[in-house]
Amino acid sequence: MAEPVVREIAPGMRATLWGYNGQSPGPTIEVVEGDRVRIFVTNKLPEHTTIHWHGQRLPNGMDGVGGLTQPQIPVGKTFVYEFVARRPGTFMYHPHADEMTQMAMGMMGFWVTHPKGQHPLISEVQRDFCFLLNAFDIEPGSSTPKVNTMLDFNLWTWNSRAFPGIDSLNVRLGDKVRIRVGNLTMTNHPIHLHGHEFSVTGSDGGPWPLAARVPEVTTDIGVGQMRQVEFVADEEGDWAFHCHKSHHTMNPMGHAVPTMIGVDHRGLVQKIQKLVPDYMVMGERGMADMGEMEMPIPDNTLPMMTGAGPYGPLEMGGMFTTVKVRKTQKPGDYRDPGWFKQPAGTRAYEWGATLPEPKRQTTPAASTAPAEFKAVKPHSHSEH
Numbered sequence: 001m002a003e004p005v006v007r008e009i010a011p012g013m014r015a016t017l018w019g020y021n022g023q024s025p026g027p028t029i030e031v032v033e034g035d036r037v038r039i040f041v042t043n044k045l046p047e048h049t050t051i052h053w054h055g056q057r058l059p060n061g062m063d064g065v066g067g068l069t070q071p072q073i074p075v076g077k078t079f080v081y082e083f084v085a086r087r088p089g090t091f092m093y094h095p096h097a098d099e100m101t102q103m104a105m106g107m108m109g110f111w112v113t114h115p116k117g118q119h120p121l122i123s124e125v126q127r128d129f130c131f132l133l134n135a136f137d138i139e140p141g142s143s144t145p146k147v148n149t150m151l152d153f154n155l156w157t158w159n160s161r162a163f164p165g166i167d168s169l170n171v172r173l174g175d176k177v178r179i180r181v182g183n184l185t186m187t188n189h190p191i192h193l194h195g196h197e198f199s200v201t202g203s204d205g206g207p208w209p210l211a212a213r214v215p216e217v218t219t220d221i222g223v224g225q226m227r228q229v230e231f232v233a234d235e236e237g238d239w240a241f242h243c244h245k246s247h248h249t250m251n252p253m254g255h256a257v258p259t260m261i262g263v264d265h266r267g268l269v270q271k272i273q274k275l276v277p278d279y280m281v282m283g284e285r286g287m288a289d290m291g292e293m294e295m296p297i298p299d300n301t302l303p304m305m306t307g308a309g310p311y312g313p314l315e316m317g318g319m320f321t322t323v324k325v326r327k328t329q330k331p332g333d334y335r336d337p338g339w340f341k342q343p344a345g346t347r348a349y350e351w352g353a354t355l356p357e358p359k360r361q362t363t364p365a366a367s368t369a370p371a372e373f374k375a376v377k378p379h380s381h382s383e384h
């Protein structure tokens with residue numbers, strides 16, 4: 001059912017989106033290689049739609065490109081897609097009708113075709129996660145995405161959720177873990193895992209040959225691509241897992257805010273506050289104060305840097321979560337184990353004594369001679 005839906009992006013913010021069966025992204029479709037699949041798509045949107053089955057081998061007329069391979073599905077009508085899931089792997093689905101609007105509104109979903117029996121290039125895993133990268137531009141105080149935005153989105157989300165609204169990925173020490181990530185945003189996302197190396201074991205083109213798998217800690221997922229990564233979770237702890245674009249681990253913020261690092265403007269603030277009592281200045285010591293500040297924000301938006309860890313504010317939002325690896329995680333029980341209790345003597349610690357000065361690189365002194373400028377009155381071309 002293609003229809004309008006409401007999605008909580010994170011506690012404190014709800015978005016008015018379009019999706020499938022009451023959710024954005026739509027339900028993850030899981031089938032087995034060789035299954036014949038029949039999907040009924042009813043259009044409850046205010047405009048026509050289709051569904052494209054990204055990456056699948058199928059008859060041309062089932063590919064879901066409105067106007068090219070089929071007529072659009074009119075408002076209120078139901079169309080049927082039917083094909084055999086020929087190739088095992090990880091795929092996506094999304095409209096191929098007024099795509100800019102419909103994808104900006106959150107219409108997308110995941111599809112996993114499991115191999116029929118053992119497959120030489122698909123390993124068995126204990127934990128198998130999947131999520132879609134998506135992005136929205138929702139003005140603070142409103143709830144409907146601006147569908148014309150091309151790059152300057154303010155909500156960078158996994159499955160239409162932003163940190164701290166994204167669950168941790170809970171695994172047991174020694175588990176083999178697979179994470180499938182599809183990118184349906186309009187920019188690339190270098191997805192980065194702490195504390196482990198993984199290998200990229202496949203894309204929407206299928207499982208990768210063993211010779212193509214190399215150890216990585218970050219994999220860049222391009223627009224319209226899917227990457228699946230695998231690793232053995234053999235280091236206990238709470239390991240950050242996030243997009244490495246630092247603006248993508250932030251919630252809404254003003255890009256027009258000037259950089260004030262190093263500027264002492266305390267006297268000025270008091271003067272302005274006499275006129276505008278709410279006036280605040282951010283960033284004279286960096287932006288970290290934002291993580292602690294309880295700044296008044298409009299209804300229905302998220303603080304820019306949010307989320308709290310065992311040692312204070314995490315200063316993260318957007319495309320961020322943790323992989324929690326625990327020896328004590330019982331088989332079959334993957335509830336959130338809480339924060340990791342680090343063994344004594346294994347955490348970065350404060351040094352109390354004085355240290356010798358470090359050797360510093362020195363910048364050569366600038367020349368003291370003032371630069372010379374000579375202004376020349378421009379001549380008119382007629383004097384040539």
Ligand SMILES: [Cu+2]
Pocket residue numbers: 156188189190243244245248319
């Ligand atoms: Cu990103």
